[in-house]
Structures are given as structure tokens and as C-alpha cells.
Amino acid sequence: MTEHLLQVSSLNKHFGGIYATDDVNLAVEQGKIHAIIGPNGAGKTTLLAQLSGQIKPDSGDIEFGGKSIIHYSMARRAREGLARSFQITSVVMPMTLLQNVMLAVQGTGGHSFRFWAPVSDDREMRDAAMASLAEVGLDDRADRVAANVSHGEQRQLEVAMALAMKPRMLLLDEPMAGMGKEEGAMMVEILNRLRGDKTILLVEHDMDAVFSLADKLSVLVDGHIIATDTVEAIRNNLEVQRAYLGDSHA
Amino acid sequence: MGMVPRSVSAWCYAALLAVLALAPFLFEWMEQPFYLDLLSRGLILAIAVISLNLILGYGGMVSLGHAAYIGIGAYCVGIPAYYDLYNGWLHLALALGVSGLFALVTGAVSLRTKGVYFIMITMAFSQMVYFIFLSLEEYGADDGLVIYARSEFPEWMSMDGATSLYYWIFILMLLSLFLINRLVHARFGRVIVGSKFNEPRMQALGFDTYRYRLACYVISAMLCSLAGMLLGNFAGFISPDMISWARSGELIFMVIIGGVASIFGPLIGTLAFVVLEEGLSAITVYWHLIFGIMLVALVLFGKGGIHGWLSMLDRKRVEHD
Amino acid sequence: MDWNLLITQLLNGLQLGLLLFLLASGLTLIFGIMDFINLSHGSFYMIGAYFCGTVVAKTGSFLLGILLGLVGVFVVGALVEWFIARKLYRADHLDHVLVTFGLILIFDTLVHIIWGASGMAIPLPDSLNGQVSIGSLVLPSYRLLIIGCGLLVAGLLYVLVVRTRLGMLIRAGASNRTMVEALGVNINRLFLIVFALGATMAGFAGMLIAPITEASIGMGNDIIIIAFVVVIVGGIGSVKGAFYAAMILGLIDTLSRSYLDLLLNLVMPVTYAETAAPALSAMLVYILMAAVLAFRPQGLFPPAGVK
Numbered sequence: 048m049t050e051h052l053l054q055v056s057s058l059n060k061h062f063g064g065i066y067a068t069d070d071v072n073l074a075v076e077q078g079k080i081h082a083i084i085g086p087n088g089a090g091k092t093t094l095l096a097q098l099s100g101q102i103k104p105d106s107g108d109i110e111f112g113g114k115s116i117i118h119y120s121m122a123r124r125a126r127e128g129l130a131r132s133f134q135i136t137s138v139v140m141p142m143t144l145l146q147n148v149m150l151a152v153q154g155t156g157g158h159s160f161r162f163w164a165p166v167s168d169d170r171e172m173r174d175a176a177m178a179s180l181a182e183v184g185l186d187d188r189a190d191r192v193a194a195n196v197s198h199g200e201q202r203q204l205e206v207a208m209a210l211a212m213k214p215r216m217l218l219l220d221e222p223m224a225g226m227g228k229e230e231g232a233m234m235v236e237i238l239n240r241l242r243g244d245k246t247i248l249l250v251e252h253d254m255d256a257v258f259s260l261a262d263k264l265s266v267l268v269d270g271h272i273i274a275t276d277t278v279e280a281i282r283n284n285l286e287v288q289r290a291y292l293g294d295s296h297a
Numbered sequence: 298m299g300m301v302p303r304s305v306s307a308w309c310y311a312a313l314l315a316v317l318a319l320a321p322f323l324f325e326w327m328e329q330p331f332y333l334d335l336l337s338r339g340l341i342l343a344i345a346v347i348s349l350n351l352i353l354g355y356g357g358m359v360s361l362g363h364a365a366y367i368g369i370g371a372y373c374v375g376i377p378a379y380y381d382l383y384n385g386w387l388h389l390a391l392a393l394g395v396s397g398l399f400a401l402v403t404g405a406v407s408l409r410t411k412g413v414y415f416i417m418i419t420m421a422f423s424q425m426v427y428f429i430f431l432s433l434e435e436y437g438a439d440d441g442l443v444i445y446a447r448s449e450f451p452e453w454m455s456m457d458g459a460t461s462l463y464y465w466i467f468i469l470m471l472l473s474l475f476l477i478n479r480l481v482h483a484r485f486g487r488v489i490v491g492s493k494f495n496e497p498r499m500q501a502l503g504f505d506t507y508r509y510r511l512a513c514y515v516i517s518a519m520l521c522s523l524a525g526m527l528l529g530n531f532a533g534f535i536s537p538d539m540i541s542w543a544r545s546g547e548l549i550f551m552v553i554i555g556g557v558a559s560i561f562g563p564l565i566g567t568l569a570f571v572v573l574e575e576g577l578s579a580i581t582v583y584w585h586l587i588f589g590i591m592l593v594a595l596v597l598f599g600k601g602g603i604h605g606w607l608s609m610l611d612r613k614r615v616e617h618d
Numbered sequence: 619m620d621w622n623l624l625i626t627q628l629l630n631g632l633q634l635g636l637l638l639f640l641l642a643s644g645l646t647l648i649f650g651i652m653d654f655i656n657l658s659h660g661s662f663y664m665i666g667a668y669f670c671g672t673v674v675a676k677t678g679s680f681l682l683g684i685l686l687g688l689v690g691v692f693v694v695g696a697l698v699e700w701f702i703a704r705k706l707y708r709a710d711h712l713d714h715v716l717v718t719f720g721l722i723l724i725f726d727t728l729v730h731i732i733w734g735a736s737g738m739a740i741p742l743p744d745s746l747n748g749q750v751s752i753g754s755l756v757l758p759s760y761r762l763l764i765i766g767c768g769l770l771v772a773g774l775l776y777v778l779v780v781r782t783r784l785g786m787l788i789r790a791g792a793s794n795r796t797m798v799e800a801l802g803v804n805i806n807r808l809f810l811i812v813f814a815l816g817a818t819m820a821g822f823a824g825m826l827i828a829p830i831t832e833a834s835i836g837m838g839n840d841i842i843i844i845a846f847v848v849v850i851v852g853g854i855g856s857v858k859g860a861f862y863a864a865m866i867l868g869l870i871d872t873l874s875r876s877y878l879d880l881l882l883n884l885v886m887p888v889t890y891a892e893t894a895a896p897a898l899s900a901m902l903v904y905i906l907m908a909a910v911l912a913f914r915p916q917g918l919f920p921p922a923g924v925k
Contacts, residue, residue, distance in 0.1 A: 126503040142491070160512065166487050409915055416715060421843060428900035433896075550719070585724075590724060593721065593724070
């Protein structure tokens with residue numbers, strides 16, 4: 048039996064009459080890249096929001112590393128090692144890239160009720176942050192203000208921040224959203240380098256990227272997972288083609 | 298901040314601090330003792346404004362009730378004095394303790410909310426303090442309370458005499474500046490500033506932002522109560538009027554003219570406000586009208602306050618270099 | 619127990635509640651629809667009183683004073699919206715606080731310049747100055763008129779909000795602003811009307827109270843805070859919430875001032891009760907607000923769709 052880092056069982060969430068998440072069961076293996084695909088409005092972001100603790104599910108359970116985290120706050124889950132990036136770029140715009148990543152490092156280092164020592168003098172934190180920036184290829188722009196770098200670089204910063212948290216698992220919400228071809232290719236390369244090292248749950252629209260990255264795929268339609276399998280098998284799955292690929296690849 | 302000023306604004310601030318440090322001698326030499334009074338009041342307010350800037354400027358928590366903490370600090374001198382208790386340490390401990398406790402309770406409620414709610418709730422709580430003191434007949438209600446002697450401290454740090462009190466105020470103001478400067482550049486400050494701009498992100502990074510903001514609110518309130526304690530000693534008279542929400546509004550105004558989220562902004566803003574108030578009220582009884590127009594104009598047209606303008610000089614200089 | 623006193627106090631509470639409602643209904647709509655925090659809403663209350671008083675002094679007609687006063691406040695409200703508020707709807711709340719704080723200073727000083735520092739008494743016509751007696755109960759007829767007018771305006775507002783197209787837009791705007799914009803409604807005009815109507819209702823409240831208290835500078839600056847509390851307790855953007863909250867707070871505030879010392883007497887000696895009662899009744903409204911926030915941060919009756 049393989050080890051599952053994240054185990055979601057019978058998760059439900061509805062808004063009014065709409066089932067955004069409908070009896071979702073999902074298991075993500077340690078060290079693998081697991082992608083979730085599905086048409087617009089299938090409830091991918093809602094699912095991710097429940098995993099990260101931003102939205103409370105109506106019922107069901109989420110186990111992470113063998114223990115239930117369903118009652119943990121977003122911050123607590125982050126400290127447990129479940130890091131997320133946001134679909135809409137969400138960094139601290141007026142801070143520099145380095146300061147942003149240092150915040151992420153700071154989040155891993157115990158409480159921050161430290162009132163006296165300047166953060167900028169903290170070599171250890173700085174080095175850790177620079178290492179994360181280097182992982183996504185932003186180390187040469189560390190002192191640029193986040194608001195002033197390109198959209199693609201902000202997306203990379205998102206990933207660097209998630210990495211800097213030294214997470215056991217990354218929840219990436221459309222890391223390639225709004226990126227050009229070149230930037231997208233770069234992101235694929237970054238994620239590929241993390242393979243085996245980090246467990247990743249990836250929500251992404253870019254099919255080529257998903258097919259080249261994912262070890263496993265789940266297809267989400269109307270809040271329900273209709274299939275979970277290897278990339279090859281999903282490609283050949285008729286139901287999936289009808290429900291999803293049929294529309295966009297016709 | 299290095300020891301040698303490196304920019305136009307830094308030179309201005311260094312010069313300002315030097316003048317403030319020598320002010321009692323300066324005014325004595327000019328034979329203008331009244332100016333020392335004015336400056337003392339200005340620096341007391343500056344402490345309150347520095348404390349407000351911590352939550353408002355750095356933390357993005359727009360409190361419209363900060364004058365309550367000035368009032369609490371002042372009454373923590375006034376009420377013991379009413380019972381002939383003049384021990385300064387007692388006053389100090391009371392001011393810090395009561396304001397901290399009040400901030401902890403009201404902050405715990407207010408910080409559960411955001412934006413408009415937070416503004417209105419802080420205002421409502423300060424109004425509550427206002428009405429409590431207004432209804433306490435024993436302590437003078439709306440007539441206020443006269444404090445006949447200053448808080449008593451050991452000889453070498455006595456508050457008696459205008460110059461001694463001025464140095465009390467000046468040193469506490471300096472300490473406040475220093476404290477805030479350390480705070481905002483430390484881990485704690487980073488969390489506070491990060492939460493101002495992007496709270497969900499900070500939570501996703503593992504920070505329980507609510508706790509940090511609450512701690513920040515309490516620190517700010519306690520610092521502000523020091524201003525109240527000094528004001529009670531300086532004025533020798535306290536009344537609920539110190540707490541009315543117009544006072545809180547003025548504090549915000551001073552933060553804004555100085556320039557939010559800068560270390561020296563609040564000091565500059567407060568001094569500008571006090572000088573303007575003094576100057577304008579000497580010219581016309583309708584000086585509030587000019588203040589009102591300035592406020593509206595500042596929001597519609599001005600950006601960054603005085604600190605912002607000085608920084609613009611810095612940037613220009615850098616471009617010319 | 620003095621039942622006549624109780625009834626009088628209940629009516630006083632009702633009167634305060636209705637005045638609060640007139641202030642808070644405008645505030646809550648301006649918050650809910652424009653997301654604009656207007657500290658100077660109390661200035662409209664003051665301006666209404668002065669406009670009315672001036673007309674009454676010139677013409678001797680109270681009715682004319684009210685009518686012209688309403689028009690005047692509507693115009694002032696519209697001007698403030700047009701020249702200032704409109705430019706700031708998308709700005710930071712801090713900007714709203716600063717600008718409207720500035721407006722308070724401007725309005726207060728202008729009133730000082732125009733009408734002088736002392737207050738302005740507004741004489742009532744004899745027809746309203748009398749008393750109505752029911753059994754042994756004697757009530758001033760003007761207070762009954764205030765209550766009647768308050769209820770009438772509340773009713774009219776209800777019809778406006780629930781039955782008319784404008785009301786439909788207002789309700790939609792309070793719960794989902796983007797949708798209204800998407801409908802292609804002239805959003806600028808909607809905002810102008812809501813703002814000016816809110817100002818007019820505040821002005822009306824000021825006119826109603828002025829014959830009792832007289833018009834004075836800054837008269838709106840204290841009551842507006844309780845109106846803010848009403849808005850919070852009722853739920854931002856909810857006229858219905860504002861109504862119930864205003865009634866509850868009006869009654870609590872009035873009754874606690876007269877009866878709290880009696881209540882406290884039951885649990886503590888008279889001397890303590892007499893000291894504690896005023897302080898406690900001053901806090902009661904705010905304690906209630908804190909309690910509501912602790913359990914229902916969105917208020918008691920948030921507009922539909924607001925979670």
C-alpha cells in the first residue's frame with residue numbers, strides 16, 4: 048500500500064442550491080504531483096479553499112499526514128506544512144520580493160512576538176529566503192518591489208513563498224494563470240525540479256502543462272470527481288472526454 | 298537608520314531633534330516661556346500620534362477612538378490625585394494597566410471586524426468611555442477634575458518645574474520613536490505590515506493575524522496612555538472633553554499631515570498641527586473652517602503628507618546625483 | 619410603580635428610537651450601497667434644524683419651515699455628494715473619515731459664522747404646544763406629533779424600498795453593487811438620490827427635535843454615534859435592521875436612565891446604585907453593541923445575500 052499524505056473523504060460544500068463540492072474523495076501520494084482538472088466553475092478553487100482552511104466544508108474529513116485537520120484554521124494548517132499559492136496573485140505588493148519570501152520563512156520559525164531584533168539583520172532568514180528565490184530563478188531581482196515586477200514574476204514569487212514555508216505539501220492554484228508561453232515553460236521547469244522532493248496538488252488550466260507534469264489526474268465536474276487515474280488513462284477515458292476534453296479539444 | 302544622516306529628510310529630522318533637545322534653553326534665551334508650554338503640549342500629543350500611527354499607519358487599523366486612551370491615562374493620574382495619592386509609579390502602572398486591559402477587551406471585539414465596522418466600533422467604545430467619565434459626578438463629570446500636584450517620582454527624575462516636565466515629555470517621545478522603529482522592523486512589525494496589505498496571504502503563511510493585530514492594538518493603547526498621563530500632569534486639569542471623538546479625529550489628522558507609516562511623520566504632523574492651531578486661532582475664531590478645508594483638500598489633492606514631500610526631495614536628489 | 623411615568627418614558631424611548639431611525643436609515647444605506655462612511659451625517663441633522671428655524675423666524679409658519687428646510691437639506695446633501703463624496707467612493711475608508719471629519723468642522727464653523735455661537739430656539743405654533751390628556755395621563759401633543767411623523771416616514775421609506783423600482787435598485791445595491799452596475803442603471807444618479815435622501819431624513823430628525831432642544835452647533839455630533847451603533851447592530855445596509863435596532867436602543871437608553879437605579883437598588887445599597895446607575899446606563903448601548911458583534915458580526919438583520 049502506498050502512503051497517502053493527503054486524504055480527503057466525502058467532502059461536501061454547497062452554496063444555496065449549488066453543490067460546489069459534491070462528495071469528493073481524493074488521496075494524494077507522498078512525493079507525487081497530483082493535478083485536478085475540470086471545466087470552469089467545476090469547483091476547483093472552492094475545493095482548494097477547503098483544503099487550505101479558507102472555507103469551511105459542510106461535511107466530510109480532511110486528513111493530512113495521518114491526522115484530521117478539518118478543524119484547523121488556515122494559519123494552523125500552514126504551520127502543519129500545507130502551503131498554498133493563490134490563483135489571483137496574492138503577495139504583499141509594497142514589499143520587496145526578498146521581504147515577501149522572508150515573511151514566508153518567518154512563518155515557519157515559531158511565533159513572531161519578537162519585538163526588537165530587526166528582520167533585515169537576520170542572516171539565517173535572509174539566506175533561507177534567497178535560497179527559495181533562487182529555486183524559482185528570482186534571486187537576481189530580490190530587492191525589487193513586488194508591485195513593480197511582471198505578472199509572471201509575481202506568479203513565481205507566489206511559488207517561492209510557498210516553497211520557503213518548507214511545506215510537506217504544496218497546493219498550487221493555477222500557477223500559470225495569465226502567463227505567457229515562455230513564463231509558463233519556466234514554471235513547468237520549476238515544478239518539474241520539485242518532483243519527488245515535494246508533494247504537490249496542482250489545479251491548472253493549461254493542459255499541456257498538466258499532462259507533462261502530473262503523475263496522477265483527477266477530473267472534477269460540477270463539484271464531483273468523475274475519474275482519478277494516470278495521465279495516459281485519463282486521456283483515453285471516454286467519460287472524461289465527453290464531459291470535459293470534448294468541449295475544449297473538439 | 299545609520300548614525301550619519303544620508304538624505305535631505307534625515308538631515309531635517311536630525312536637526313529637528315537637536316532643536317527639540319535644546320528647546321528649553323533656546324526659549325529661555327529668547328525670553329519666550331510660552332513657547333515651551335506649546336512645545337510640551339505638542340510633544341505630548343506627538344506620543345499619542347506616534348502610538349496611533351503604529352496601528353493606523355503600519356497596521357492599517359483605522360481607530361477613531363484613540364483619544365479614549367489619552368483620557369484613560371489622564372484619569373489614572375487625576376482620580377488617584379483626587380484621593381491624595383501622588384505616587385508617580387502608581388500613576389504609571391495604573392495608566393498602562395487600565396489602558397492595556399481596556400484595549401485588550403475592546404480590541405478583541407473590534408478586531409473581529411474589518412473596515413467600516415472597525416472604524417465605527419472604535420469610535421463607539423471611545424464614546425462609551427467619554428460618557429462614563431461624563432456621568433461620574435464624584436470626579437467632576439463634565440466640569441472635569443483639577444490636579445493640584447504632579448506625579449511624584451524620585452528626586453533625580455522629578456516632574457516639577459516646566460523644564461523638568463519638558464524633558465520627561467521629550468525623553469518619553471524619543472523612546473516612543475525608538476520603540477516603534479524597532480518594533481516595525483522586527484518580526485512582529487513585518488507581520489503587522491503584511492497584514493495591512495494582505496491579511497489572507499499572511500494567514501496562508503501560517504500567521505494568526507488576529508493575535509498579532511490585537512497585541513499591536515494593546516501596545517499602541519498603552520503607549521497612548523503615557524501621553525494621557527503626561528497631559529494630566531502638564532495641564533493640571535482633566536475633563537471628559539479630552540476623550541470626545543473630535544479629539545480622536547484630530548489625532549488621525551495629525552498622522553495624515555505627517556505622512557502615514559513613517560517613523561518621524563507623526564512627530565512632524567503633530568508639530569505642524571499644533572503650530573497651525575496656535576497661529577490660526579490667533580488670527581480668527583473661525584480657524585476650524587480652515588482646518589476643515591485643509592482636510593478636504595489634503596484628501597482630494599495631497600498625497601503622503603509632509604514626510605512624503607520630504608521623501609520626494611530625497612528622490613529628486615537621487616535622480617540628480 | 620408609577621404607571622404614568624412608565625408610559626411617558628416608553629413614549630420618550632419611542633421618540634428617541636424614531637429620531638435614531640431617521641438618522642440611521644440614511645447612514646446605513648450610504649454605507650451599504652456606496653461603502654462610504656459619513657461622519658458628517660450629523661451635520662445634516664444640525665443644518666435641518668437651522669434651516670427650519672430660520673424660515674420659522676421669517677414667516678412664522680412651522681409647516682413652511684419644515685417643507686423649505688427639507689428642500690434645503692436635500693440640496694446641501696446633493697452638493698456634498700456631487701463635489702466630494704462621489705470622488706471618494708472607491709477610495710480608502712480612511713479618506714472618508716478624514717474628508718467627512720473636515721466637513722463637520724466646515725459645517726460647524728459655517729453655522730457659527732451665519733447664525734452665531736448661541737443656539738436658536740424654534741417656537742412652536744400654539745396648536746402644537748398643547749397637551750393631550752388620556753385619563754390621568756397628560757402628554758405634550760408635540761411629542762406625539764414627533765412619534766407620528768417618525769412612524770409616517772418609516773412607513774413611507776418602507777413603501778419606497780419595498781414597492782418601487784428605486785427601492786428595488788437600492789436593495790439590490792446594498793447586497794450586490796456590481797450587479798446593479800451590470801444592469802446598466804445610471805449608478806451616479808442612484809448614488810446622488812440615496813445620499814441626498816439620507817441627508818434629508820437626518821435633517822428632518824433635526825427639525826423635529828429642535829423645538830424641544832433648540833438648534834445648536836454640533837448638536838448632531840453626539841447622537842450620530844448612537845446612530846452608528848444602530849447601523850452596526852441592525853446590520854450595514856439594512857433599513858429594516860436599522861428600524862428594529864433604533865427602537866431597541868432608543869428604549870434601552872431612555873428606560874435605563876430612569877429605571878436602572880431602581881433595578882440596581884435590588885442588589886446593592888442606594889448610595890452605590892445612585893453612582894453606578896448613570897455610568898452603567900451610559901455604557902449599556904455599547905455593551906449591547908459589543909454583545910451583538912460577538913455573536914453576530916454581520917448585525918441582527920443583514921441585507922439579503924450578505925454573509
